[in-house]
Each structure stands twice: as C-alpha cells, then as structure tokens.
Amino acid sequence: MRGYALLGLFFIVFPFVFVRPYFGIYLWTLFGYLNPHRLTWGLAYDFPFSELIAVGTLIGMFFTRDRTAPPRSSLVLVWLAFIGWMCITTLFALHPDQAAPEWDRAMKIQLFSFLTIILINSKEKLRTLVWVIALSICFYGIKGGLFSLLTGGGNRVWGPPESFIFDNNALGLAILMTMPLLFYLAKTVKSRYLRYALTGGLLLSVVATLMTNSRGAFIGLVAVTLLWLINEKKKWPMIVALVVVAPALYMFMPSSWFDRMQTIETYDQDDSAMGRITAWRFAGKLATKRALGGGYGAFTEETYRQYAPDIASEVDERNGRFQNAHSIYFSVLGEQGVPGLVLFLALGALTLGKSRQVERAARRQGDDDLALLAMATRTGLVAYAVSGAFLNLAYFDLYYHLVAIVVILDRVVVLRTAERTSTAVQPPVPVTHRPTIIAERGRSR
Numbered sequence: 001m002r003g004y005a006l007l008g009l010f011f012i013v014f015p016f017v018f019v020r021p022y023f024g025i026y027l028w029t030l031f032g033y034l035n036p037h038r039l040t041w042g043l044a045y046d047f048p049f050s051e052l053i054a055v056g057t058l059i060g061m062f063f064t065r066d067r068t069a070p071p072r073s074s075l076v077l078v079w080l081a082f083i084g085w086m087c088i089t090t091l092f093a094l095h096p097d098q099a100a101p102e103w104d105r106a107m108k109i110q111l112f113s114f115l116t117i118i119l120i121n122s123k124e125k126l127r128t129l130v131w132v133i134a135l136s137i138c139f140y141g142i143k144g145g146l147f148s149l150l151t152g153g154g155n156r157v158w159g160p161p162e163s164f165i166f167d168n169n170a171l172g173l174a175i176l177m178t179m180p181l182l183f184y185l186a187k188t189v190k191s192r193y194l195r196y197a198l199t200g201g202l203l204l205s206v207v208a209t210l211m212t213n214s215r216g217a218f219i220g221l222v223a224v225t226l227l228w229l230i231n232e233k234k235k236w237p238m239i240v241a242l243v244v245v246a247p248a249l250y251m252f253m254p255s256s257w258f259d260r261m262q263t264i265e266t267y268d269q270d271d272s273a274m275g276r277i278t279a280w281r282f283a284g285k286l287a288t289k290r291a292l293g294g295g296y297g298a299f300t301e302e303t304y305r306q307y308a309p310d311i312a313s314e315v316d317e318r319n320g321r322f323q324n325a326h327s328i329y330f331s332v333l334g335e336q337g338v339p340g341l342v343l344f345l346a347l348g349a350l351t352l353g354k355s356r357q358v359e360r361a362a363r364r365q366g367d368d369d370l371a372l373l374a375m376a377t378r379t380g381l382v383a384y385a386v387s388g389a390f391l392n393l394a395y396f397d398l399y400y401h402l403v404a405i406v407v408i409l410d411r412v413v414v415l416r417t418a419e420r421t422s423t424a425v426q427p428p429v430p431v432t433h434r435p436t437i438i439a440e441r442g443r444s445r
Contacts (some may be wrong), residue, residue, distance in 0.1 A: 002039070002040045002041070002044075003040035003041055003042045003043055003044030003045065004036060004042075004043075004044070006036055006040055006044045007043065007044050007047065007210060010049060013027070014027075014053075014056060015123070017053065017056035017057055017060055018059060018060045018063075019058070019060065020064075021059075021060030021061045021064050021067075021119055022066070022119040022120055022121075022125055024053050024054075024056055024057030024060060024115075024119075024126065025051075025054045025112070025115060025116050025119055025120060025129065025173065026129065026132050026400075028050065028053050028054065028057065028112055029129065029132045029136065029401070030136055031049050031050050031053065032050065032136075032164075032397060033056035033069065033133060033136035033137045033165070033174070033398070034135075034136035034137075034139055035159075035160035035163045037049055038160035038161050038162060038163055041161065041236030047361055048110030051241055054108070054111075056071045057112075057115060057119075057143075058115075060250060061115065061118065061119060063176065065122065065123075066119075066121070066225055067119055068117075068118060068121040068411070069118065070114060070117045071407065071410070071411050072413075073354075073410070075100070075347070075348060075350040075351060075406075075407060075410075078343060078346050078347050078350055079347055079403065082340070082343040082344060082347055083107075083110050085336060085343055085428050086103065086106060086107075086291065086336060086340070087103070087107075089292045089293050089296075089335065089336050089337065090295055090296060090297045090379040091339060092292050093294065093295025093296060093298070094294045094295055094297075094303055095294075095295065095296075095298070095302075095303075096295075096296045097293075097300070098296065098300075099296035100296075100297045102296035102297055102395075103147045103296055104359035105395070107110045109395060109397040109400055110400065112248050113397070113400040113401060113403065113404045114206075115406050116129070116404040117399075117404050120404075120408055121408070121411070122311060122412070123212075123369075123370065123412055126405065126408050126409070126412070129375075130181050130405070131180060131185065132297060133178060133398070133401060134178055134181040134182045134185055135175075137165070137174050137175060137178040137398070138175065138178055138179070138182050138201055138205050140159055140160070140171060140175065140184040140201075141175040141178070141201065141204060141205030142201045142204045142205065142208070142209065143181070143208075143211065144171075144175075144203060144208030144212075145203070145204025145207035145208040146204060148207050148208065149252075150205065150209040152254070153195070153211055153252060153253060153254045153257070155211075156168050156211065156212060157171065157172075157208050157212045158171060159174070160229045161293075164396065164397065167198065168212040168213060168214055169216060169217065169390075170391065170393055170396075171208075171212055171214075171216025172209050172214035172216070172218075172387070172392055173214070173217055173220065173384065173387045173388065173393060173396075174396075174398055175205050175208055175209050175212075175217075176209050176217050176220050176221055176380075176387060177380040177381075177383045177398055177402070178205075178207075178380065178398070179202060179205050179206070179224070179225070179377035179380075179383075180228075180375075180376035181376050181377070181379070181380065182198055182201060182202050182205065182382070183202060183228075183376060184372050184373050184375075185377035186198035186202060187372060188197050188369055188372065193316065197294040201417055203245065206221070206245075206249075207249070207252075208252065209221055210257070210315065211257070213257060213260050214387075214391075215260065215261060216387040216388075216389070216391050217387050219317050219386060219387060219390070220384075220386045220387030221380060223383065223385075223386040224382065224383050225242070225378055225387075227379055227382055228379065230323045231375055232380070236394050247421050261301065274320070275315075275320055275323045276316075276323070276325065276327065278314065278315060278320065278323075278391070279299060279323055279324060279325045279326065279327075279330065279334075280327060280330040281308070281311055282299070282304055282307075282308045282334065283299075283325050283330040283331070283333045284330075284333065285311065285332030285343075286298065286303065286307045286308065286334050287333050287334060287337050287338050289307050290307070290337065291334070291337050291338065292336075292337050293334060293335050293336045293338075293340060294307075294334055294335055295333055295335055297335075298334050298335050299322070299323065299325060299334060299335075300322065324392045325392060326390060326391060326392045327388070327389050327390060327392070328344075328384075328389065328391065328392075328393055328394040328396075329341065329344075329345075329388075329389060329394075331392055332344045332394045335339070335394075344394070347403065348381070348385060351381060351402075351403050351406050352378060352381055352382075354406050354407075354410055355374045355375075355377055355381070355406045355409070356372075356374075358374040358377065358406065358409045358413050359374040359375050359378070360371070361417065362374060362411045364411055365416060365417070365420075367416075370409060370412065370413065373405075373409065374406070374409050377405050377406055380402050381399075381402055381403075384396070384398075384399050384402070405434050
C-alpha cells in the first residue's frame with residue numbers, strides 16, 4: 001500500500017518537472033537522499049524514479065528560459081577540470097569493467113550538480129533546496145535518534161537499504177554534513193514552534209551520528225562543534241547546551257560505543273584501522289608508478305600484487321583483506337593519480353575560500369540570512385574534509401551539492417552588488433523648467 005501511495009504521489013507531481021525544471025532538482029535531491037522508495041515494498045522499491053526525473057528535468061531545461069549559465073570562476077573551472085580528468089583516467093583504468101559503472105554514477109552526480117547551478121538561480125529557490133536536503137537526510141537522523149533513545153542505544157543506526165548512505169559510516173557523515181544546514185534553518189525560520197522542532201531534530205541527529213558507531217563521524221562531530229563555537233557570536237547559549245547535553249549523552253552511550261571509540265587511540269591494534277593504513281600506502285605507490293592512477297575500482301588484490309607486491313605480502317602475513325582506502329584523499333590518489341588529487345584538493349580549498357568571501361560580502365550587504373547559509377555550508381564542508389579522511393566517499397553527491405550551493409551563493413551576492421553599483425552610477429534625472437514658467441506667469445500678473 002505504501003508503495004502504491006508513493007507511485008501515485010510521484011505521478012501527480014512529476015509533470016511539473018517539464019514546466020518548472022528546477023522542480024526536478026528538488027525531486028532528484030529528495031529521491032537521492034531520502035530514498036523514499038527504499039522504505040516501501042513491491043513495484044515502487046525498484047521503480048526508476050531517478051531516471052524519469054533526470055529525463056524530465058533535461059527536457060524541461062531545454063524549453064525553459066528560467067536558467068542561468070554557470071559563472072566563469074576559478075572554482076567552476078577547477079571543478080570542470082576535475083570532471084574531465086576523471087573521464088581521462090577512466091579511459092585508461094586498470095579494470096574497465098569495474099570502472100565503467102562507477103564512472104557512470106559519478107558523472108550522473110556531477111551532471112545534476114551542474115544542473116543545480118543552472119536551474120537554482122534565486123535566493124528563494126536556493127532556500128527551498130536547502131530545506132529539501134536538510135529534511136531528507138535528517139529524517140534518518142531524527143528516526144535514528146528516536147530509535148536509539150527508545151532502545152537504549154543497543155543497536156547501530158543505518159541508512160536506507162541499497163543507497164549511497166546505507167553504511168553506518170556514510171550515514172554518520174551525511175547527517176554530520178547536514179546538521180549545519182538544519183541549524184541555519186532553525187535560526188532563520190519565523191515560527192517559534194518550527195524553530196523548536198528543528199532544534200529537537202538537530203539534537204536527535206547528534207544522537208544518531210554518535211550511534212552510527214562511526215569513528216570518523218565522531219571525530220568530525222568534535223571538529224564541527226569546535227568550529228560552531230568559534231563562529232557563533234552568542235557563545236553562552238551553546239556552551240550551556242553543551243554543558244547540559246554532553247554529560248547526558250555520556251551517561252546514555254553503551255559500553256560497546258566506548259570500546260569502539262577507544263580504538264582511535266589503539267589503532268595499531270585494530271585490524272580495520274591497520275587495513276586502511278595499508279591501503280593508503282598502496283595508493284601512494286600506485287600513484288607514483290602510474291601518473292593516471294588506477295581508475296575507478298583500482299583497489300583490488302590483483303592491483304595490490306602487481307604494483308605493490310611488498311604490501312601484498314604484508315597483507316598475506318596478517319591474513320588481512322585487500323580493502324579500499326576508506327579515505328576521500330587516498331581514494332582519489334589511488335584512482336585518479338597525483339593530478340586528480342591536486343584538482344580535488346584545489347576544489348575543496350577554493351570552495352572553502354569562496355564561502356568565506358560570500359559570507360563577508362553578504363554581511364556588507366546587510367543580508368544575514370545569506371551570510372549564515374554560507375557559514376553553515378562551510379561548516380558542512382569542514383565536516384566532510386575531517387570525517388572524509390577516514391571514509392570512502394570521495395564522490396559523495398552531498399559534497400558536490402554543497403559546492404554547488406557555494407557557487408549559487410556567490411552568484412547571488414555578485415549580481416546584487418552589480419545591481420547596487422549600477423543604481424549608484426545612474427545619471428541624475430533632468431530637472432524640468434516647469435516651476436520657472438509658473439513663476440514667470442506669476443510675475444506677469
């Protein structure tokens with residue numbers, strides 16, 4: 001029944017995509033993060049919602065005038081260069097059969113990230129997109145937080161099945177990256193009750209992030225909290241909240257969670273952590289021997305033995321696994337080579353810098369709403385940079401969505417500045433001589 005309801009609702013709203021293609025961006029985001037079809041059974045579970053949305057959005061985009069070309073900025077140029085480089089490395093991938101589907105998924109993500117820049121061309125549309133992203137992902141934060149509180153924290157929190165964020169580590173990072181957006185919405189909504197609801201959702205998302213048992217997400221949560229404290233002007237309310245909430249969470253967390261987090265200090269005794277370090281070393285060797293990297297799917301036993309036989313022998317000695325890098329940086333290094341890593345790092349650095357510029361410009365314009373959104377986006381990017389160092393999510397669509405948001409924010413601020421400048425330099429309106437004529441008539445009388 002749930003599946004039929006979803007199908008019916010989808011086909012009611014789907015035609016709007018052809019008339020208002022930016023609506024397709026909202027739908028794509030909803031199905032990409034919330035994955036409502038994965039919460040159903042039967043026909044709706046495997047129905048090609050995303051494919052239909054993609055086709056409808058592309059058709060609608062070609063017939064609408066409500067679109068804006070991507071800006072010619074260094075950020076966009078580096079982004080395009082990174083996409084082009086991924087295409088080149090795929091052509092020379094060591095395992096073409098494995099690289100092709102990964103490339104296909106990555107290019108779909110990049111395509112809709114750029115469509116977001118083209119079709120989301122106003123402050124109002126951007127705010128709606130932020131609502132869709134925040135509520136789609138934090139649904140699992142709220143759901144997972146409630147589940148953990150009701151069950152005493154005895155189980156891990158997982159994402160929707162067969163999705164990008166099903167894995168507990170991926171879900172923890174996704175919630176962590178989205179919490180700053182939820183915080184932004186809570187600070188800018190006018191309704192007091194809605195503000196309370198969003199704040200409650202934010203607290204439950206913190207619980208869910210911890211209960212994913214992801215060590216990377218925990219490290220990222222600490223980093224995001226510190227960044228919030230640094231950026232927040234009114235620090236006392238947040239400090240009081242931390243003093244109240246932190247001890248409660250400490251008492252609530254089960255012993256298994258503490259055992260898991262303690263392995264951060266004793267990583268050399270943890271097989272999973274040592275496997276990641278081994279994969280990082282392998283990525284470095286592969287990149288030095290192959291300028292193009294290994295392409296998507298390079299972390300295989302065959303590639304280990306061919307390009308790093310000494311590391312493969314170490315894995316055999318401890319009966320370990322030939323695993324992926326579990327790091328956004330070493331994943332890119334191994335698969336895209338040194339040039340790919342340089343472009344990836346440059347994209348992140350330029351996006352962080354641009355978000356800071358946008359925040360300052362928005363404050364000069366007196367738009368605290370845009371400034372706060374720029375700061376929230378930057379906080380999400382920092383969460384990705386920190387937690388992503390321990391997770392295999394280099395091509396995560398949420399990251400590129402945040403990059404797109406920064407590009408859109410920059411365009412909105414630049415256009416507003418240009419409009420104000422043009423208004424300021426307009427020539428004065430010529431003064432008519434009618435008052436003089438009236439005065440002269442008065443004298444003649």
